Amino acid sequence: MTLSDAHYPDDLLYHDQHDWARLEGDEHAVFGITWYAQDSLGEVVFYDPPEVGATISKDASYAEVESVKAVSDVIAPMSGEIVEVNDSLEDSPEKINEDPYGEGWLVKVKLTQPEERGALLGAEEYRKMLEKA
Amino acid sequence: MAQLFNTLPRVAEQALRRTPLYERHADLGAKLVPFAGWEMPVTYEGIREEHTAVRTHAGMFDVSHMGEVEVEGPGALAFLQRVLSNDVAKLEIGGAQYSCLCNEAGGVLDDLFTYRLGGDRYLIVTNSANHDADLAWLGRLSRGFDVAVRDVADRYAMLAVQGPHARAILTRALGLALPTRMRVATARVGNRPALVCGTGYTGEDGVELLIDPEVAPAIWVELLDAGVVPCGLGARDTLRLEVCFHLHGNDLTPERNPIEAGLGWCCADATGFIGADAVARARREGTDEKLAPFKIEGAGIPREGNPVLSDGERVGTVASGTFSPSLEVGIGMAYLRAALAEPGTAVEIDVRGKHRPARIASKPLYQRKG
Numbered sequence: 260m261t262l263s264d265a266h267y268p269d270d271l272l273y274h275d276q277h278d279w280a281r282l283e284g285d286e287h288a289v290f291g292i293t294w295y296a297q298d299s300l301g302e303v304v305f306y307d308p309p310e311v312g313a314t315i316s317k318d319a320s321y322a323e324v325e326s327v328k329a330v331s332d333v334i335a336p337m338s339g340e341i342v343e344v345n346d347s348l349e350d351s352p353e354k355i356n357e358d359p360y361g362e363g364w365l366v367k368v369k370l371t372q373p374e375e376r377g378a379l380l381g382a383e384e385y386r387k388m389l390e391k392a
Numbered sequence: 393m394a395q396l397f398n399t400l401p402r403v404a405e406q407a408l409r410r411t412p413l414y415e416r417h418a419d420l421g422a423k424l425v426p427f428a429g430w431e432m433p434v435t436y437e438g439i440r441e442e443h444t445a446v447r448t449h450a451g452m453f454d455v456s457h458m459g460e461v462e463v464e465g466p467g468a469l470a471f472l473q474r475v476l477s478n479d480v481a482k483l484e485i486g487g488a489q490y491s492c493l494c495n496e497a498g499g500v501l502d503d504l505f506t507y508r509l510g511g512d513r514y515l516i517v518t519n520s521a522n523h524d525a526d527l528a529w530l531g532r533l534s535r536g537f538d539v540a541v542r543d544v545a546d547r548y549a550m551l552a553v554q555g556p557h558a559r560a561i562l563t564r565a566l567g568l569a570l571p572t573r574m575r576v577a578t579a580r581v582g583n584r585p586a587l588v589c590g591t592g593y594t595g596e597d598g599v600e601l602l603i604d605p606e607v608a609p610a611i612w613v614e615l616l617d618a619g620v621v622p623c624g625l626g627a628r629d630t631l632r633l634e635v636c637f638h639l640h641g642n643d644l645t646p647e648r649n650p651i652e653a654g655l656g657w658c659c660a661d662a663t664g665f666i667g668a669d670a671v672a673r674a675r676r677e678g679t680d681e682k683l684a685p686f687k688i689e690g691a692g693i694p695r696e697g698n699p700v701l702s703d704g705e706r707v708g709t710v711a712s713g714t715f716s717p718s719l720e721v722g723i724g725m726a727y728l729r730a731a732l733a734e735p736g737t738a739v740e741i742d743v744r745g746k747h748r749p750a751r752i753a754s755k756p757l758y759q760r761k762g
Contacts, residue, residue, distance in 0.1 A: 301423070301626070302438045304715045305693055307746070323744070325693050327439040327715045328626050330744075 459523030494667030582607025
């Protein structure tokens, strides 16, 4: 696979299962899947979000994204409670491919264990992990 | 994100074979995946675009992984009547015919097209995953018949060119006289002998070309330049499932007979083919389960292996499932209790724990325009 179009913003934290977290203050974060994840999956045609209020745990699945050919669990990079889901993805799941770090965000979370950030990768570490894979 | 669960069959830990068009696929930036021991393009620009190109214009698929077996000799007809489910005596020179290859119990070992190339010369196209087993089966059963069974898979590259504009483009670009549907013609492609078959796996008009592997890359480029859209196995699967064509390994298996699969029409029980007794019994007595197409009503994409439920009780299993780019909804085919396999029946599909309402539909799920 060519990574020519790949991009991994420096202001995000990354989970090795190809998920990202954008911290908003000390207690909140936005989650999504990385460029690599959406590229591996192909055109996303369906996003099955969690319920607002649901509790999610680091390293466990909290949602599913499906392309025509494949389905994938989405893994939580940190633990918390869902405070908002990206409803616009119901009608336009392709935003996950087109803008995985922007309009393709998946959920907003109130973090229950903010210190988990320490276990996540920086952009450079994540890029290196992909190169090795 | 966890690992991707590809629904394409995978063959692990084994050297993958490449078709003569491998370099062309790589040049186009195709996503290549293992498929039945081959490294095959699953998509180039996106499954939906490729799917739509075939439904509205013209697309081409490298299906060189499929196998070819030549059957020739004075005993060819008698031999093929014995092994193929259809009435091969009805196959005229230059004709094509669909059949099942059954075991004694009527189980489907493979489904295949047979082309009659001459008086006692036939060509059978096999599914790549079954090619070696088919060849061994045919070879063993040919003893006692005055016939030669030859593996000629290396002699051909196979290109399926499909879509409402496929014939016009092929005629213009390659100067070919094309056979009508369910016919085969000899031709010269790239100045080498070739076969042009009026068959396909998409529900659209089009042909399948069996050409010399050496000229395949040049022909591919010529068709690309003529505007034919390269399509991968991903679109091939969504296209075939929309029109309810069977995929061996999913919808057909050695544990299922053609009657429960809805393929009784290609079984001529009176010819006495291997498995005919079992097929005739299934036809007469009915089967516990039947394969039926369905559409999800609302969200959710069914996948192979998902349970089918009725009133909360398990009544079947999804054999093939995908997202339909034409209908923009989840579709599939499932084996379920025969009494429920009627169009209009409401069921639920258990898609990874979520019960998705679905309705049994009639074939095909997608009706060709015009």
